[in-house]
Amino acid sequence: MADLSVDLCGVTFKNPIIPASGVFGYGREYEEFYPLSALGGIATKGTTGSLRTGNLAPRIAETPAGMLNSVGLQNPGIDAFIERELPDLLTKDTVILANIAGSTPEECAEVAAKLDRTDVHMIELNISCPNVKQGGAAFGTSCIMAEQVTASVRKATTKPLVVKLSPNVTSITDIAKAVEAAGADAVSLINTLLGMRIDIRSRRPVLHNNVGGLSGPAIFPVAVRMVWQVANAVQIPVIGMGGVSSGEDAIELMMAGASAVQVGMACFTDPYAPVKIIREMDEFLNTNHIASVRDIIGTVQPW
Amino acid sequence: MTNYTQGVYPISEKQAIAQDTYSFTLYCPAVAENAKPGQFVHILPKGYGLRRPISIAGIDKEKGMLRLVFAVRGKGTESLAGLNKGDFMDMIAPLGHGFTLFPEAEHVVLVGGGIGVPPMLPLAAYYGSKATVISGFRSFPQVILQEDLAQYCAKTICCTEDGSAGTVKGFVTAPLSDLLREGVNAVYACGPQAMLKAVARACIESGTYCEVSLEERMACGIGACLGCACRTKDADGNEKYLHVCKNGPVFRAEEVQW
Numbered sequence: 001m002a003d004l005s006v007d008l009c010g011v012t013f014k015n016p017i018i019p020a021s022g023v024f025g026y027g028r029e030y031e032e033f034y035p036l037s038a039l040g041g042i043a044t045k046g047t048t049g050s051l052r053t054g055n056l057a058p059r060i061a062e063t064p065a066g067m068l069n070s071v072g073l074q075n076p077g078i079d080a081f082i083e084r085e086l087p088d089l090l091t092k093d094t095v096i097l098a099n100i101a102g103s104t105p106e107e108c109a110e111v112a113a114k115l116d117r118t119d120v121h122m123i124e125l126n127i128s129c130p131n132v133k134q135g136g137a138a139f140g141t142s143c144i145m146a147e148q149v150t151a152s153v154r155k156a157t158t159k160p161l162v163v164k165l166s167p168n169v170t171s172i173t174d175i176a177k178a179v180e181a182a183g184a185d186a187v188s189l190i191n192t193l194l195g196m197r198i199d200i201r202s203r204r205p206v207l208h209n210n211v212g213g214l215s216g217p218a219i220f221p222v223a224v225r226m227v228w229q230v231a232n233a234v235q236i237p238v239i240g241m242g243g244v245s246s247g248e249d250a251i252e253l254m255m256a257g258a259s260a261v262q263v264g265m266a267c268f269t270d271p272y273a274p275v276k277i278i279r280e281m282d283e284f285l286n287t288n289h290i291a292s293v294r295d296i297i298g299t300v301q302p303w
Numbered sequence: 304m305t306n307y308t309q310g311v312y313p314i315s316e317k318q319a320i321a322q323d324t325y326s327f328t329l330y331c332p333a334v335a336e337n338a339k340p341g342q343f344v345h346i347l348p349k350g351y352g353l354r355r356p357i358s359i360a361g362i363d364k365e366k367g368m369l370r371l372v373f374a375v376r377g378k379g380t381e382s383l384a385g386l387n388k389g390d391f392m393d394m395i396a397p398l399g400h401g402f403t404l405f406p407e408a409e410h411v412v413l414v415g416g417g418i419g420v421p422p423m424l425p426l427a428a429y430y431g432s433k434a435t436v437i438s439g440f441r442s443f444p445q446v447i448l449q450e451d452l453a454q455y456c457a458k459t460i461c462c463t464e465d466g467s468a469g470t471v472k473g474f475v476t477a478p479l480s481d482l483l484r485e486g487v488n489a490v491y492a493c494g495p496q497a498m499l500k501a502v503a504r505a506c507i508e509s510g511t512y513c514e515v516s517l518e519e520r521m522a523c524g525i526g527a528c529l530g531c532a533c534r535t536k537d538a539d540g541n542e543k544y545l546h547v548c549k550n551g552p553v554f555r556a557e558e559v560q561w
Contacts, residue, residue: 025527029549032307032525045529053544060520060530062353062379067522074529074544216352268522269352271309271395 002285003292004278006040008237008259009160009185011121013040013095016293017250017278020241020262021046021099021124021164022071026085027092033271038278041095043188043262044085046126048100049107051077061197061206066216066243067265068195070209073101078111082118090119097162101126105139105149109156116157123159125150127179128166128191140166140191143178154183162239165189165230167219172226173233180234188239188262189230190223216265217243224256231257231298245273247280257298306337307525309395315368317388322444323375324418325384326360327392332367334396340425341401341491341516341553344371345524347393348382355379356521356548358493359397360421360448361428369396372421372447398524399552402514404429408488412437413456414475414502416494420448422516426491427455435482436460439475439498443467476501483509492516496561503556513556519547526550534560 004015019030021043027036036042054074061068075081078100089096098120102108112123127140127149139149150163163179165172167190176187192213197206205211223242231238240258244250245266253261266273285293316328334344338359345354361370375381386392405411413423413436420438427434436452439462446461446468453459460478461469471478475498479490483505492502493516506513519531526549535545535558542560545551 023523023528025529029523029525029527033309053542054529054532056534057532058520059532060353060522060528062351065352067353069522069528069530071529071532074532265352265522268354268524268528269347271523271525 002282002290003294004282006260006294008239009122009162011095011160013260015040015278015281016254016260017274017281018043018095018097018239018260018262019267019274020264021097021126023264023267026089030267030271034275037093038275039094040260040278041097041121042089042092043097043099043124044081044089045075046073046099046101047075047078047081047111048073048102049078049111051075051080056208058206058208059212061212063195063197063214063216064218066214066218067268068197068207068212068214069192070207070212072209078114082114086118086120095121097122097124099124099126099164105152108149109152112153112159113156116159120159122162123153123157124162124164124188125153126164126191128164128168140175141169143174146175147178147182150179150182150184160185162186162188164191166191167222167226167242168194173229176230176234180236184236186237186239187230187234188241190219190226190242193219193222215243217245219243220249224252227253227258228256228300244277245269247277247284250277250281251284251296254293254296255298255300257300259297307395307398308333309393310334311391311393314386314388314390314392317386320372321447324372324445324447325375326370326372327386328361329369329371329392329394330367331369331394331396334394335362335364335367335369338362338369338397339401340404340429341422342397342399343552344369344394344396345398345521346383348379351379351382353379353522354395354524355383356398356518356524358422358516358552360424362425370424372418374418395524399548400550402426402491402516402553405489409433410435410487411489411491412479412482412487414479414490414492414494414498415439416475416498417441417445419492419494419498419516422493423491424448424451427452431455432457437462437475437478439463439494440468441465474498474501476505479505483511487511489513500561503559503561506556514553515556515559516552517547517554517559518552521548524548536560
């Protein structure tokens with residue numbers, strides 16, 4: 001068996017696979033299938049300063065090799081998360097990345113400050129949610145805003161800080177460099193690509209929010225490209241995600257430069273996807289006589 | 304909470320029962336053992352990324368069988384409909400919480416509209432002669448499960464919008480109002496939203512206990528992704544989003560904000 005462990009910002013993951021924020025709730029529902037300790041980590045559902053109800057339904061639409069969602073950051077708020085969800089999660093023997101978001105840099109900082117007083121392992125700051133009117137993507141599409149919000153969260157916490165980037169930008173490397181300069185310990189990418197579908201009979205958008213985030217295998221090549229570009233542009237580690245649905249996909253994203261990999265839509269297709277991906281990665285490494293998964297990070301040899 | 308599992312189960316029976324509507328029986332003893340009326344299963348059509356939620360139309364714990372009846376709505380359900388006896392279905396089940404059953408009830412009414420009729424079958428099997436079923440369809444080619452329901456229930460009332468089949472021309476609400484006036488212990492309904500809304504209103508006005516089974520576009524099916532939101536109001540009037548897959552698909556009529 002190959003060594004699957006990776007280190008990220010001083011935190012050791014037993015393997016590089018992390019269910020992505022938003023697909024996995026707080027893990028409870030997936031515990032019916034397998035122990036959460038099988039996972040490298042869990043990125044929890046995005047949490048804001050106070051309760052958010054989310055968007056009207058329909059929030060989901062299937063698309064060729066993918067899906068659109070416009071959940072709209074429905075969550076019980078940071079106090080409820082810390083009180084009701086986090087203590088139990090911290091007993092699961094897996095790395096917990098608390099995903100946070102807010103409408104203003106102050107709200108993000110306040111949420112981070114509250115988490116700073118907990119035993120959560122890492123904070124993942126979402127500056128790229130396409131489904132909320134304020135904050136969200138607005139922070140992630142401007143270098144100045146991305147830098148400001150990262151800097152204010154950085155001041156609020158000494159926890160390892162991962163900033164989750166939007167692909168809906170002209171130059172993702174510029175945003176990555178901006179958040180690195182503002183004190184991010186790592187970046188994660190890509191969040192969903194903004195998309196839309198229309199029901200041609202009713203002439204209504206399929207999603208009640210009109211537009212939503214595209215995820216799934218359809219976006220995997222975009223993720224590989226952006227991870228590769230960002231990994232070459234910054235010194236801090238990159239967590240890759242976007243349409244990963246097999247061990248081979250995860251290996252590919254790590255060769256592009258990712259130090260760990262998040263899994264999103266694949267969990268819906270097959271709830272066992274994260275554990276299958278871990279097993280398939282191990283098989284690939286064994287077959288190819290690679291002792292440690294760390295040995296493949298960023299090893300793509302560009303033409 | 305339910306104890307759901309993911310598995311691949313063989314199809315032991317398949318039948319086309321109406322236009323674009325199919326009945327499948329799966330051999331899945333552990334699932335059948337846990338399943339309750341009103342719950343659903345989440346089935347993955349091969350080659351697709353998202354599963355399709357399908358209500359449970361029959362539970363045979365002795366034989367270890369589950370019956371599913373669904374209509375072809377798009378390419379995913381079309382692919383499922385193409386499967387045959389001996390093929391396998393990839394299914395997470397049983398999911399959601401089902402209908403509240405009242406062993407003491409003397410008369411209940413089951414209201415199904417179109418492809419909302421199948422989840423009434425397990426209720427019909429439970430209540431037997433204490434149940435009256437009202438089913439509504441657009442037209443004759445869509446009429447399903449009337450013999451199956453009649454085998455259990457005291458009375459089946461079939462309505463079609465164009466009068467091409469059944470005894471009532473028009474909507475399910477007319478015969479429902481007559482029954483509500485006579486007094487019933489509970490009403491259970493599944494079908495198009497407009498029908499559910501009308502049934503819920505009639506029941507609330509007559510002070511009759513009513514549960515409705517809702518449908519929504521879903522991703523995970525187990526309550527993690529928060530995709531299948533349903534706007535509800537609790538007893539204190541606080542609005543909040545619940546989720547069809549985990550909090551439902553069955554809701555009390557007065558909870559739902561239509």
